[in-house]
Structure formats: C-alpha cells, structure tokens
Amino acid sequence: MRNTYSGWRIRLDFICIFLVALAHKCLGSGNLTTPSCPEQERLALLMFKHSVKEDHGMLSSWGLDNDIDCCKWARVNCDVSGSVVSLHLRGYANEDHHLVADEVSSCFTNLVNLKHLDLSGNNFRQSQIPKFIGETNALRYLNLSKAGFSGNIPPQIGNLSNLEALDVSSQFINDQLMTNDIEWISGLSKLEHLSLSRVNLSGVQNLDNVLYMIPSLSKLILSDCGLHMAQLSSRHLNSSRELASIKHVDLSGNDFRGQLHGLFLNMTSLAFLDLLWNNFSMPSSFENLLNMIPHVSELHLASCSIENINLSPINSNISKHSNIQHLYLQGNEIEGMFPSILINMSSLLSLDLSGNKFNSFIPVMPNLHKLDMSANNLRKSEDVGIWEQCHLKELIVSHNELEGNMIGPSTNVSKCSQNALEILYLSNNRLNGSIPESFGRLTNLLELDLSFNDFTGPIPEALGNLISLQRLDISNNQLTSSIPESLGRLTTFNRNVYEFKPVYRLHSSIPRKAHVVGNSFVVFKFVKWDHSKFNWKTHQTPSNRHFGQFFKRSGFRRPFC
Template structure:
C-alpha cells in the first residue's frame, strides 16, 4: 500500500501544471484592461489582484496557466481597449463584442503573433484600420468551426458595427490564411485594394453598409469564398464572369449598390448558392442567360428594384428548394406560369409593380401553394376585375396579402373569408365598390386592414367593430419573414409580422353616417384613419378609450360638434388631424395637443384656440384658414405614422416594405 501511494503521488506530479496560477505579467496585462474601463460590468468583483487570473470571469487558461481566451461579450463594458492585451503571448481568441467600447483598435492586437480570432464587433470603436505588418510568426491554427492543420495567426477578424473610417489598408493582403474578414456597418470608404483579392484562403468576406465604391472585378480570385456580402455600399459596374469560379459560394449579397448590366451566364456555375440578393441596383436585361436549373440549392432570390425585362423565366421554378422569391419593381410582363407550383416550400412571394396580367388565373395557380405565408402582387393586373368565383380555394397558411394599386373593379370577394390565418390585408387604391362584408370579423387574426382609396359605400359596418385582434392587446403571431422586410424611408428593418402596428384604414371612400360609438371597443388600435369620407355627426367620446392610439385622422369629413376634451388622455397620440370638417369650440391645449400643427385643425372656422388665428372669446378674430388641402396632401398626412420612438411610417409606400 505505501508503494501504491507513492506511485499515485508521482503520477499526480507528472500531470499537474508547472505553476498553480497565471503569471504576474499576464495578470498585470489584464488589470490594465480593467483600469481602462469606465464601466466594467462587475468584472472588478472577480478580477482581484490577489487571486489567480485563470479563475477570473471571462478568462480561460491552458494547462501551462497561460491565458488563451478573453471572452467578455455583452458585458456592458465602456471605455477603451488597452494595448496591454497584446502582451498575452498565448492569447488565441479575444471576444469583446456587443459592448460600448470606444477609441481606436490597438495595433498590438491586429499584429499579435498569437491571436487567431479577434471579435470587437458591435462597439463604438473609431479611427482608421491600421495597416498590418508585413509578416507574423506562424503557429498552429485551432478554430473549432474551421479545422485546419497549420497557418499563420490571424484567421478571423470581426470588426462589424463600429465607427471605423478610411480606406481598407492594402496590408490585409499579408494575412495569407485569413478565413473571415467582417467589417460591416462602419464608415469605410474607397475601393477594395487589389491585395485583398490575393487572400485566397478567404471563406467569408463581409463588408456591408459602408461607403465603399468601385468595381468588384477581382472577386473571382477568391475561389474559397462561401460568403460574399458587399451590400449597401456604392459599388458600380457589373458582376464579372469570373464569379463562376467561386464554386463554393453559398451567399451572394450585393443589394443596395449602383451595379448594372446583365447577370452573367457564369452565375449558373455557382451551384452551391443558397442566397442571391441583388435588390436595389440597376441590373437590366432578361434573366434567361442564367440557368437557374443548375442552382438546385437556391432558397432565396431577391431581385427587387432593378430593371429586368421580359417574362419570368420558367427555369426559376426548377429551384425546388426556394422559400423566398422577390421580383418586385422590375419590368416583367405576361402571365404567371403554372410551373411555379413546383415550388413546394415557397413561403414568401412578391411580384408587385410589374406588368403581369390575368389576376384570376394567377390566384388560381398560387392558391395551391400550401407553404405560402406572404403574397404581394399589387401594381399589376391594371383595370382587371377582382375574381369572385369559388375556383380560388386554398391559401390556408397565408398571413399577408397585398392586391393594392391595381385599379381592380368589383367587390371584396367572399373567398377571402376562408383565409383564417390572415393577419394583414392590403386592398388600397383599387376601384372596389359595395359594402364591407360582415364576415370580416370572422378573421380572428386580422390586425391590419387597409381598404383606403376605393369607392366603398354605406355606413361603417358594425362588423369592423368586432374584429378580435383590434379589440384586444394581444400581439400578432411572432412569425419570421423569409426575407428582411424594411422601410426604405427610415431604414428600419423588420423580421417579424408582429413588428407592424394594428391599423384600420378606411380613408378616401364614400362611407356615410356617424362614427359608431362601438369604435371605442378597438382598444388594440395604433392607427385609425377615417379621412376623406362623408361621415357626419359628432366625434364619439368613446374614441378616448383607444389608449394605444398613435395616429388618428378624421379629416375631410362633415363632422360637427366639439373635440372631446378627454382626447388629451391619449398619451401616445403623435399624429392627429381633424381638418376640413365643421367642428366648433375650443381646441384642447394641454399635453400633446399643444404640439400638433395648425394644419391639424384647419378648415374648421368655428374652432378656436390660443394656438390658432381664431382666439376663443375674440369676436374680432379672423376665421381659421379654409385653404383647401389637396388629395395628395391629405393622403400623405393620412397615411403617415410617427411612432413614439421616432419611426416615420408612411402608408403610401407600405407595400414597399415587402416589395
């Protein structure tokens, strides 16, 4: 037994580290980082000088007690990054992302002989990107997501969401095994340096949302690229034929640039492509040059806002894995092919603002698409008739439907009543007539209804006061869109259906009668627009129950009586318009009412307030201006939504959220 105990002691001494704690030199380097922070996110309670730094929060050491990882993402850190981190000779991975760090990125980090992953994204770092040194010592590369035998040190450089400026330095060409360069959402400018195209090891090149420009002709040299994201810059020229050399490419994102020309035939050679996003450029010509049949892995194709012509090539429908297809705002014409039914997984389809014809056949074809959740086909089928027949039977999973701005005649069709999952319905700017059907209240998930700028008649139907989603504060389903949905006026981006407000828009129609008192039941409403109708009577006091209301537009009617004083309790109200009615009495002058412009009350000679020309109690005061506000202005005011957080929301172009 004594000999066994001795053996165990010897074994323990062999496998134990040479030292029991990190070196004073490395501890001092980390404490210098801590000293440079104005807010340390509570690190000081763990990072104490009398303890082993290998036990500190966010610190990992190897068996030799050398610091290998500093992982301090999302810790609420503020202050500067100390150059002392460059003294950690065993440091492999540094992650300071998602904090509020400022100042410059120390050159000691990007020239470190040991760091293989450097992530400082989502901070406030500024200054120019320093040119990297001409050479760095080699060491084994150990990245869990990218196994590799050996390579020089820097393999992953993540600088996104900071304030870096200036040009991309040519020194990056010396990073001979750099696999990921990500510097999106900064202020970088100039052209891509030629040396960048010599980093043939690059697998991920991501530089979106900068001020970069010039051509991308050298991109074909990066034959290992899996991701190419140069979106939201100022790149010009065409996509070179050499794009076909990128056999591994899966993500091609060139959206929001000034690129032009036809799509190269060689794009068909990128058979691993999963995403092609070319939206908002000046690409032109027909799409027939691209053999989409060879892109069997393609899931998302976005060609929004370009100048493509001809018919939609049927080879697109060979991409049977497509989940999202957006071809809006181009010049495609003709009828939709039945072969689109081959896209069994298609969830997001936007074809609006083209010159497509035959809406009845289009809807018959698409109704069999069981996976379809978002459908935008507005600004097509001009002057056709809204289909009424029962041959349109499907769309059971549809959540968003837009058939706006088509000048369609007819009435709201009964087949819409079958769309039990519908959350948003856009029928504005058509020539629809008749009454709103009572079954509208049976669509239990409908929270956004826009039937403005039509010719609907009759009183506001009671069924609209019974819509379940508008009567409650319940949020719409948290469903993610297949393509990023964004408002190009404010550059706000949306990924979920529930990001949109609850809206009832009946503006610019021929509704008559009074505003029903039951309107007060729609307590979930964010925006209510009844402008430019022929409504009469008084403003119902029950509107004051709509405590979530941010937009209220009753302009251009024949309303009488006073403005209810209790409206001052609508604390979120940021846009209000009752102009061009026959209202009288004092305007509430407390709270947000003191911030509304005079135009919100114009065209009501009997209204008075210290805020406008007609002062209350002044017999000699002149009347409020009755200058006519044109339909275009009324329309713009009626559809503008300004959220409390400063989001400008313009319903005229709402369809452009989805293309």
Template sequence: MASFAAPVSSMDAAAALCLVLILATTTTSPVYGQQTNNGGCITKERDALLSFRAGIRSDPQNLFSSWNGRDCCQWSGVRCSNRTGHVVKLDVRNGLFLDDIYRSWYSENPHGMRGNISSSLVALHHLEYLDLSGNYLSGVDVPIPGFLGSLQSLRYLNLSSMDFHGKVPPQLGNLSRLLYLDLNNNWNHNSYGMMLHIEDISWLLRLALLRFLDLTSVNLSAIGNWVQVVNTLYNLRVLRLRRCGLVFPQTPTVHSNLTSLQIPDLSDTGFHTINPTYWFWDVGTIMHLDLTNNEIAEAFPDAMGNMTSLEVLHLGGNHLTSIKPEVLGNLCYLRVLTLWSNLINQDISQFLQGLPHCAWSKMELLDMSCTNVTGEIPRWINQWTDLSTLQLSSNRLEGSVPSEIGMLGKLKQLYLDGNYFNGSISEEHLDTLVNLEELDLSYNSLHLMISSNWIPPFKLRRAYFPRCKMGPHFPLWLNWQKGVVYLDISDAGIVDNLPDWFWSVVSNVQYLNISFNQISGRLPRTLEFMSSAVIFDLNSNNLTGTLPLLPRQLAELDISRNSLSGPLPRNFGAPFIEELLLSENSINGSIPTYICQLQSLLVLDLAKNLLAGHLPVCSEETKKLNRSIRALVLYENNLSGEFPSFLKSCSELVLLDLAHNNFVGELPAWLANKLPNLSYLRLRHNKFSGSIPGQLTQLEHLQYVDLADNRISGSIPHSLANLKAMIQEDQTIWNPLVWSYERPANPDTNDSPKYDDSLAVVIKGQDLDYTSTIIYIVGLDLSCNSLVGEIPDELTSLVRMNNLNISHNQLSGRIPEKVGSLRSLESLDLSFNELSGDIPSGLSDIMMLSKLNLSYNNLSGRIPSGNQLQSLIDPASSYIGNNYLCGTPLSRNCWEPDVTRGDIEEHQDEAKYFYLGLAAGFVFGLWLVFIIFLFRSCGGFAMCGAMPSCWARLPEAQGLALQLRRG
C-alpha cells in the same frame, strides 16, 4: 423610400435558415495556434485589416474605434475561428442607413463610411463572411472589385446599396463555396437608373451551392438565357430579380429544377403574364411569391390553386381583372395577400367570402387598397383572428366602421383612409387593440367620439386623421402617444389652445401635420430638441410668437397663414432645409443673409408679410443656394432695390413672384441665359422701368408673365413667338412647373420637391388663387404700363394662352386679324388704349372666351356676332368708349344691314361732299340776291362804276343780305 431596403419580415424561413447555416461556421471565441503572435491575431491578417482601414476616409459610425491593440479578433466587426485563429468574418455594414432609410435620406452622411476597398483583403484567405453593405466604398464609374473573386472561402458576400457602377465582374463565379450573394443596387444617389449590369450571366453556373441570390436593380436586359441559368441553381431558396429589366422568353420553360425554391421575387420586372406554363408554377416548395408592380392584365390561373405551400402572395400594382378568389381555395397556409391597385370591382363581403376559409384564422396581412371594392366591412371580420395588417385605403367603402374590428387583438396596422365611411369611432373600436401601431382614418366623414379621460391601450407610431372630426377640443388622448413618429391631425375641426404637453409628446416625430385647424398657442423659442423631425406642417392656424430655432435635420417647414411676428432670426438652424413656407404672417424686418447659406433650399415663400429693405447680397461662398432654389415667392411685402442680382446663379429657378413690392430699375437682359427653366414670372405692382427685354422671349418654358402696374415703356417685342411654352399644345413635353403638389398619405414616399401654397393670378378682372392648377395657367399681362406701338401679329401664335391683358397702355393700330387663332383664351382685355379700325370677325371663334374688354379705344364698324360673343356677361360694357362701333349689343344701329368699314368710309366721304356743296350753294345764292338788289337800285352793273351814289347804298344792301342769311 422605404422600398429601398427589404423589410426584415421578407427574409422568410428559407433565408433565415440560410443565414443560420452560414453563421454556424463562425464563432466569437479568441484564437489559438502556432501562427499567432499578436495576442491571438495572425500578423498577416491583422496587417491586411489595417490596410483596409487605411482606405477609409470617413467613419461616422465609429466602427473602427476599437481597431487598436494587437488582437484583431477582438475588434468590432471582426471574428476569428476558435480552431485555426484565422479571420473568418468581416462585418462593417452601415446599420444606420439600412435600418432607417427615411431618416438617413435627410442625414448629412447617409452612406456611412466613405473610401475604397483595399485589395489587401485578398490576404484573408480563410474569410467566409464579408458584409460591406450600405457604405460608399466606390465612386463615379467604379465597378465591383474583381479581386473579391479571389476570396474563395467566402460563403456570404453582401455588397448591397454601395453605389457601384459598371459591369459585375465574372470573377465572382470563382466563389464556388458561396451560399449567399447580395448585389442589390436599389439605392443609388447618383442616378435613378440601373448602374450595375451583367452582360454574360454564365458565371452563375459555377455557384452550384448558392441558396440566396439578390440582383435587384442590376441590369440584366442583355441576358436572354437567364431562366435557363437560374434553373441550374437547384439549391436556390431565395431569388430576387426586382427591377432587373428582364427579357422574358417567348417559349416558357415547362420544367423547373429549382426544387428548393421558397422565395422568388420578380417584382418590377415587366412581367406581363401569369401563364401556368411559366417555370415557377410547378415548384411545389414556393412559400413566398412576389409579382408586384408588373403588367399582368388577366385573371388568376387555375395553376395558382395548386401552390398549396404558398404563404405569401404579392400581386399588387398590376392590372388584374375578373379576379375570382375561389381559385385560391386550396391555399390553406396563406398568411399574406396583397392586391392593391388591381380592379376587383366587387362587394367586399362577397370577395372576402371567396377567399379560402381554411386560411381565415391564419391571415396576417390583407391589402386591398385602390381595388374599387364597395359595400360595408362585414361584421364577421372578427373571425380573422390573426390579422395584424388590414389595408383598405382609397376604395368606395361606406357605412359605419363595425365595432367588431376592435376584436382583432393582434391588429398592428389599420388603414381605412380615402373611403366614404361615416358615423363615429368610439373607445369600443379601440379599447382592445393593444398591439396597434399604425392607424389611418383620414379623408372620411368620421367623428372621433372619445372622452377626454380615455387612456388608449396602444402606442401609435403612425397616426393619420386629416379631415376626421376630432374637435372642437384638442384630443387629449394623444398625450399617451409619446412614441409617435408620424402624426397628422390636419383639417380636424380643432378650435383650441395647443396643450402644454404637446411638444413633449411629439419630440420624436419625423412628420408632423396640424394644419388647417384653428389651433392657438405660442411657438416655443426653440425646437432643436426634436432631433428626428424632417417635415413640419403647421399652416393655417392661429399660432403666435417668432420663428423658433429649428431642428437640424428639418427638410420641410410650413407655418404659413398664422400670426407669427417679429423679425426672422439671423440663424434659425435647419441647414438642410428644402422648403421654407412662412407666408401670410406679420414677420417684419429684413431677410437675413443666413438664407444664402441654405444650400439645399428649393422653395422659399415669405409672401404677405411686413418685410422691408433690400434682398440679401449673397457672397460667392454662399451662392450654392442659388444653384438649387426653384421657387422664390416674396409678393406683398415692402421690399425694395433693383431686380435681385443673386438670381444670376439660380439656374434651377422655375417660379419667381416679386409682385406688390417697391423694386425699381430695368429688367435685366440676362434672364434668358441665367434662368433657363423659368416658367412663372410675376412682377406686377412694382416700379420697374425701361423696355421689355427681347431676351425674355427666349425663355422656352415661360408660360405665365405678369408685368402689370409698372413703368415699363417701349413696344411689345415681336419675338413673342419664341415663347414655346405658350405655343406647344403637347402636354407630354417636359414642364418644370409640374411638381408634387399634394402630400401623399404616406410621407415616406414623398421625395419630390413641391410647392403647395397658393399662387395669385389676376385673370378675368379678379384676383384668383391657384395651387396645383397653376400648371394649366398660360397668360401674358402687360397692363397699366406705358407701352406704345402696335400689337405685334406674332402675339396670335401663342395659342395656349388663356389670359391676355395689355390694357391701360398707349397702343395704337389695329387689333391683329388672326386674334381668333387664340382658341384657348378665356379672358382678353385690350381696353384703354388707342386702337382703331374694326373688330376682327375671328374673335367670335374663340369658344372659351368668357371675359372680353375692348372699351375706350377708337374702334369702329359693326361688332361681330355669333358663337361665344353672345354669351358674355354684360356684353355692352365690353365696347363702351368706342364712338364708331355699332350693332348688337350696343343701342347704336348700323346704317346698312351689313355695314363694313368700307361702307362707313364711303358714307363719311359722301357726307363731307354733301356739306361742302351745301355751303357753296348758300354762298352763291346770297351773292345772287345781293347783285339783283344792286341792279334794281342803280339800274344795272354798268352804272355802278359811274355813279358814286350807288356805292353809297352798299351798306343797305349788306344789311339786306345779313337778314336773308339769318332768315
């Protein structure tokens, strides 16, 4: 965000001279002359100023508080000529916004004045200086007023950062006396695109006196002749065309008329070559050249060595290769060189040796961050005596930090973060750095060996030490850094109590991070005195107490994994907070309704606390919260009630985790319509009942669903194929779950919502925690419910799934034949159901599979072999409880070498007929013996009917038959 306003240092000598010439035309003296009758103020011009003020609806800086009385020349921002008495200057710029972009981003009214620009200003015929910058005096689709072209006396016009839209009026070409024109449109709350555009730039030809021109973020993509037009402005000294969408001519302009040009800024323009035939290479007056963030992918041209006036060279953010610093050997006035994010791929000593030796003692800023330089910082770095900024972040530098750096007495900014430095940093490195303001030693293996009674000679504004060993005791030298604005001592090995002076030292911070230490202490009851605070990260410590009253401007708060207790206050302040992370504490009571009033809230994480009761019912007046929130994480509490109805208004919700609570009732059918961006849904271990609503499958961004351990019944919906996020393998498709997870080294640039706490996922039978990698987890967990019916074939279309668990239900039927299509599966659990039939052979084609559980079903047949199934851990346990499975890894052998399901059914039929025939033969043989016995005893069948004595011997025959049956 700091890039939205040009730093003062970039207004080099040429721009400063331009301003001096302009300001020389004005004076603060009172007016004299016959035209004045209001105590030195011309009535017509006074009325014009009052009409301008009437168009302003809000004035948070109170710029108009002095606009009373008869003498308008004494009003704030108004200056008159001491010769004619006419108003010659009107300056109502929003100084707060332009001077502190980072802080104003989170302020209630970052744009200062609001209203419109009254056409009454055209009455100020003698106005030479007009500055309205940083104010919101436009609106949606409101262009720059064309009537400003009537102010033909203007020499200075600044309309930067005002949110104008539409076409730049060509009437500005009437301002033929103009020396300074700033239409910088870089700051725009309504859109990130270029809202101003120019279709015909020929009106610039009439501004022959122009010395300063800034068209940053004004769309010039429709202009093909911009080089030719700009080339006519021979008085031009400062040219800024950053982010203009420039179209570069195929035939470069060889000769340039810009004989006075000192500062060309062509950063972020898509500039693709530094061909020496381009127009600015032969301008010998250039002192400041900015080609940052372009597409240049070649070596330095030799022509660059001829720009002997060059003092500032910005080439960062390109793709330069084979960089030979010797090309710059003649640039003896070089003071600033930025090469960040180019691949230098050299030893740092070798590269620095190649830079012009005649400039070593003049060099003020050197930025070689992210350039893949290696080796150790040379000890002769102390010869760069004027160096005030040294940035070597994110390289492969190693060894110890030389103590000679401590001899650079003018050093203000030292960034050594993200390397492989080791050893210690002692007072010797820091004792003489009296001007040091910014120090970043983070993400190295450094140990700060500083005595407890050392008094630093500097006053740091930015201090970054994450993963540097500063402990175990709290670094007492920080007590002398009362002006610190950004402080990060996270993961620094501190095991100590928070000192009493700490909150006083950090009273002016905007960014504070003491996370991942073992810092103890009780939080103060209020932090409202920290009026500048924007980001607090205190997570993973041993802090106690209750949640304090928070600073009003606070945007992000993380006190998770501490020992906070007590209830949440009914009103904890921070009405503009965006991220509130309080998980893994011992906070009890209920969630206050104040949550409903947090209109900017994006992330709310209260997981793993002792909260109970129902979620608050937000009134219609407070449901603005619901439109912004993106992540609601409440798992492992004792919350109850039905599915939260206030979520109907949470149209931006991406992540919802209500697991391990006591919620009841059915899942609502409005989920798909009201939560179109929902990607992560975790409701496990509650008491939800009813069936799975078919509308749930209409959520095209839904990639993780966990409804396990509930009381859900019915069947699995056949509309699973609608879950596009579980099907599409194109990673370029927009995924609302993708956020910024890791805090960048410079928090100024962090303007994206994030959720960097861990999310619990049950996969492979384990509870695993994920942070940024959650975007790669695609899963469906319906286990431990009362689902019935068959597994729908549509489930096999969810090819991105890496976790599928539908165990412990009452599912029947067969495993879908196309289960092998789920090539991304790492874990598959179908255990404890009533599934039957054979195991599809395609299961062996899932190469990612590492956890398989098909136990306790009614599966039969030979277990498939080959590929990944042979490498499962404890594979036999995957199949137990299925009495008709056979083959490896079970000890039960199959009957045939290649037994199929048909073979088993055929053998089962043969066995059935065999036993039936055996029983029939036994009965027939028994009766045959019985009959023979009768014949022998009674002389034949025919005699039995006439001889009752034969029937009398039947019991004897029956006894014989019984003996035969037993024998």
C-alpha cells in the same frame, strides 16, 4: 500519514511546474494570449486602408499607435489561430459615411481564410467588380451591393464554391451593372441566398435552367432586372424536377405579363413571393397564380394592373384552399364591391387594398387582423363597420371620401363583446359632428388618427379611457374647449412615444402635462422617438387645432406591416 500527504503534495507541485513549462514551450515566449494576426494579413489590411478615402473614422483603429495585432482592429474578426476570417466594411452612402476608391484593392487575396466580406454601401466610382474576387476561395458570404460598381459581373465569382450568400445588387438601375450569361452561378453549389436586384439581366437566356443547378438556394431576389416571361420558360425544362429549397422569391419591378410560367409549381416550399410592378391584367390571372403557389403565405401584387375581372373566380372554391396569410394588392384597378374571392380566403391575416377604387361596405372577415383601405372611394362611415369588425387589430381608412357623422354603438349597438382594435386611422376624410364618446370603448387602442376632418365640439372626456394609447392625432378639425383632464392622466404617452412637459399654467382645469396659452396657441414640448435616440422639439399650434398637430409634424408613423 504526514509523510504520505507530503509526498502527494510534492508530486502535485511537480506536475504543475511541468504543465506550465509545457504551455510555455507550445505557445512560445510564455505568451498565453490569443495569437496575433499574421504579418502578411496585417499588411494586406493596411494596404486596403491606404487604397481608400474615408473621413469618418471607419478604419481609424487600423494600425493606430503601431498596434500590430489586426485582430483587435474595428470591423475585423479572427479565428482562434489569429487568421482574419471576416471583414465588416459596410458603408452608409445616404449618411455620407462610407469608403471611396477608384477600384477594389487586390490585397484581399492575401487573406487566405477570409470567409465573410461585406463592402456594401461604399462608393467604388463605377469601377468593375474585380476578377480576382474569384480567388478568395474560402468566402462563404460576399456582399458587394450598392457599392457603385458598373459593367459586367465577372464570371470568376462562380469559382467561389463555398459561397452561401451573394449580394451584388445595384443601388440604382442606371449604375449599369449587368450580365448576359449567368451560367457561372451553377458553380455556386452551396449558395442559399442570391440577390441581383437592379442588375440588368434582360439578355440572360434560360434563367430557370440555372436555378435547377443550385439545389441549396432558398432566397432569390431579382427585382428590377428587366426580366420577361420567356426567360422563365425553357423549352428543355424537365417539369418533374423540383426546386424544393426555394422559400423566398422577389421578382418585383420586371416585365412579366399575363400568365406566369409553371416554374412556380416546382417551387414546392415557396412561402414568400413579390411580383410588384408587373402586369397581370389578363382574365383569371389571379386564380391561375393561386393554383401555382399553394404553399405561399405572403404575396405581393401591388401595382400589377389587376382589375375586377382578374378577381372573378372560375372555381369558387379556389380561394378556400389558399394558404396566403398576407396579401398586398395596393395600387391596382379594383373598384366597386369587395371581391368574393378575397372574402373566402379564410387564411388571410393581413390585407392591403389601398390605392384602389372601392366604394362599397367592408365585409366582416373573422380571421383578418390588419386591413388597409386607404385612398379608395368609400363614402359612408357606416360602411367601414368599426363596431362590427370585432377581430381587426389594425384598420386604416385614411384618404377616402367618408362624410357625415360617425355612428357609434350608442345608436347602432356594437356586435362585439370586446373590440380588438389597436390601430385606427380615419384621417383625411370629411367626417363631421362630434367625435363619438364611444371611441373610449376601444380600450386596446394604441394609435388613433382623426386628423384632417371636420369634427366640431369638445374633445370627448371618454378618450381618457384609452389607457394604452401611445399616439393621438386630432389636428386640423374644428374642435373647441380645452383638453380634457382625463387625457393628462394617460401615462402611456410618457413611457412610449411622447412626453409632455408643462410650459405655462394659466387655468387649473387644464391638465398638468399639456396647457393652453391664452386663446391663440397651444404650446407643447415633447420627446419625439427617433429610432434609438431622443430629439427635443417644441411646436406651437393654433388653439382651434387642439392637441395633436405636433404628432403630424413630428413625422411619426407606424408602418402598416
């Protein structure tokens, strides 16, 4: 038995020695680590580094301490063979953290396996996009956006037959990046995402025909391109063909007027459409649009010269068949009463009607979660219907003409067994009297803004019941007395947006986390949430503007969507 065991052990030892020797021979010199990048590719990257100016260390690791393995350099990724496959060289021009050069170095053509190239946000000083970019045949992702290019987009980009995402957007319209012929796009048969924002396309003909040549296209962004309706109205268009892959279209800031072309009918999977800053002032344009985009769930029509007549339905059932969940109509000319076509859109979850001229009551829309009615002409606080909007989570009614006392459920019994409100903005109105104690019943509130009104009297103790409150602004009112003890017990301020620190302790009735100093100032020291880092700030505010001015000055504002 012992001899058998010894025999097997000798055989196993021999096999292990053989495998180690084989690995040594295959990988060379006993180096079992990932192969370093080829010399040609390393030199190409160093050539690019020497062709640009950068003062913030973006490329500081390239060639540092004679490191010959470019796969270990920052912003460089290699495949298992050691070949460079992606370069993440995005700059941040707004933060002055970017690369500067008079042109793009041709060294990229030596990176034969390069699949991902991002040069966005840099400054190539109004140079043209180089023609040789069309020779980097392995590219699947190319981002040259906001990089200071001008002139014509080279048609050679159409040679990148493996490309799946292309972004050549300009940062500014006056960068004068343009093209009069985009037939080259038809060579990008695998393209899924295309963005040409602020590229001058006003001379392009039959844009719609080109779209039919890219069967995989799902996201199209052509904002601020000087486009007009005729460019989407090819006479030779085969209306029976579908653009079934397109899900996201942004055509904002162009010169579309009146009725949209039937091209959108062929986008049978379209879910997102942005037509901001176009002109749809012709009667029934809105209804016509709804007929064309039955599957769209998010629609942006801000600043489109839409008036009441555009929202007067010819077919009263049209809005009931709409699938739109998020609708943005801010900055139009809608006035008076709430349009019935919107009330009947039962699919709506969020609705932005800010910057119009509404002056009537806000109807109850049971499925709606977010409503922005700021900057309208609403006058009566009861027309807002806070105590009837049981399902709303966000209600923004700032910058209206609301006046008089707020009416709470103590005098007008709430119709809601439980109110869902999380965000309530009533700032910049003319509301007066006391802040209703009934606000303390909105127990789901995360943010409450009552600033810039004419509220008087004490701060309600009931606000301390808002156990989830993260942001409170009651600045610029005429409130009196000290800050209630109950507000000092709200620990959500600490864990989320702001943290109060004691400065002075002059009155035992003042809560530990916020203090009145004499009769002239309230001093707050707090943490301001700034993306992923904290900034300490100290503010002094007049005592008749108790508790909250610091929120206004901090600049913190949760976006509507």
